[in-house]
Amino acid sequence: MASGSAPAVTGTATTTPDPGAGSRTTAWGLTGLLVLLYVVNWADKAVLGIVAQPLADELGLSASQIGLVGSAFFVTFTIGGFFAGLLDRWMPLKWSLVLLALGWAVAMLPAVVAATFAVLLVSRMVLGFAEGPSGAMIHTGVYSWHPPEKRGVPSACITAAASIAKIAIAPVLTLIVATWGWRAAFVTLAAVGVVWCLVWLPTWREGPYGKRAAPARSTTESTTQADQPTASVPWGRILRTPTFLGGVAAILPMYAVVTVVLTWLPSYFEEGLGYSRVQAGVMFGFPSIASLLMLFVLTGISDRLISRGSTSRMLRGVLPATGLLACGLSLTALPWFDVPWMAVVVVSVGYSFGASIFPLFNSAISEVVPARQLAGTLGVFLALMATGGLVGPYLTGLVVDAAATPAEGYASAFQIFGVMSVVGAVIALLTVNPERDKARLLGASATSRHAGVQE
Known part of the structure; x- marks a missing residue:
């Protein structure tokens, strides 16, 4: 072995493939294609909120029944997320995403044929199961084209898919529903998923930072040292790191807020604040417009400062936790704003701060774990995150049904999730530290390999 010491552990990866392995144009082109799939994913989720009132009118459903449908989706969505690691081992990413996207398209059609x-x-629920592994798989594909220190903005692009779906797709779906009925919206989304597959299949290839990329080596370094960042780490150690646990504590309540917004925000604007159905569908995108601006400002600053030597502890731990705290405080105060436009502003501003946490915490997790375990780790992380969706829509429906007026019910539900977000933010502030946990995991991996050599 060379006389130099082992590579220092910082907020960036110690294994850096040849920058010429893939052009930046290709990297961002394929990132865009994966983001487009996530837009379809989020549009499939958002369509329930858009058609909630037409469905309720046609089928005679109560608010709690609509909420139950929304929460049931996230039961199977959570279960499906745990299969991301297995799916990543069973087949290449190219084919696993085709399988998932076609599954989403098929799942949209039964309600069109038999509306009960x-x-x-x-x-x-079938749609939720098929969508469950997709977040981890899409992040893994995108991260294969970007080094760890520059994953904040690509992560923001993935997170922005939710906002794009609500800003650009939701108004279109609203017009489709108003013109041709809610069934036409379901058929449209199924067709879009099939078209995406036709573009994806001849286009995709894994990037230079993926699990199949050969680690960079110097002629003076041993194989053990060069392979260290890609060595496997015991799963129990990964899932017990404070960064992983603190990240879960933060994103779980925020994801509950996201699912409440997806399922109930148009209804809140229509029934709670008195706007028309078309106005409510168009305004559905207001919080997402605000969140898009916040996403790219914060992640751009984060990537730039980390590349210049700032710590991930501050920029991918403290920064997103502070954003979640601002979101929680805003939603907690919502019942005190009874003027409709002020309530819209409070929800939009609070949501914009909260939505910024997803790309930053996902980037923090990607720093900590080896590349070959990234899909499985993100699958568990995002599945645990999705448990917020098990509670959010159904609990909101129960609160609205029990309230004196819809306006009071929706405001009270948002307040509940605001308090939960404040608690999650405090936990994350105290626990998330990617540099520390990466050092511990690499040390555990080195110790494990050394013991194996001794045997």
Whole structure:
């Protein structure tokens, strides 16, 4: 071995493939294609909120029944997320995403053919299971084209898919529903998923930072040292790191807020604040417009400062936790704003701060774990995150049904999730530290390999 010491552990990866392995144009082109799939993913989620009132009118559903459908989706969505690691081992990313996207398209159709509460419930649960692994798989594909220190902005692009779906797709779906009925919106989304597959299949290839990339080596370094960042780490150690646990504590309540917004925000604007159905559908995108601006400002600053030597502890731990705290405080104060436009502003501003946490915490997790375990780790992380969706829509429906007025019910529900977000933010502030946890995991991996050599 060379006389130099082992590579220092910082907020960036110690294994850096040849920058010429893939052009930046290709990297961002394929990132865009994966983001487009996530837009379809989020549009499939958001469509329930857009058609909630037409469905309720046609099928005679209560608010709690609509909420139950929304929460049932996230039951199977959570279960499906745990299969991301297995799916990543069973087949290449190219084919696993085709399988998932076609599954989403098929799941949209049963309710079109037989519109009953039972069919709607089961089809949304099937859709949830098929969408469960997609977040981890899409992040893994995108990260294969970007080094760890520059993953904040690509992560923001993935997170922005939710905002794009609500800003650009939701108004279109609203017009489709107003013109041709809610069934046409379901058929449209199914067709878009199939078209994406036709573009994806001849286009995709894994980037230079993926799990199949050969680690960079110097002629003076041993194989053990060069391979260290890509060596496997015991799963139990990964899932017990404070960064992983603190990240879960933060993103779980925020994801509950996201699912409440997806399922109930148009209804809140229509029934709670008195706007028309078309106005509510168009305004559905207001919080997302605000969140897009916040996403790219914060992640751009984060990537730039980390590349210049700032710590991930501050920029991918403290920064997103502070954003979640601002979101929680805003939503907690919502019942005190009874003027409609002020309530819209409070929800939009709070949501914009909260939505910024997803790309930063995902980037923090990607720093800590070896590349070959990234899909499985993100699968578990995002599946645990999705448990917020099990509670959010259904609890909101129960609160609205029990309230004296819809306006009071929706405001109270947002307040509940605001308090949960404040608690999660405090936990994350105290625990998330990617540099520290990466050093511990690499040390554990080196110790494990050394013991194996001794045997």
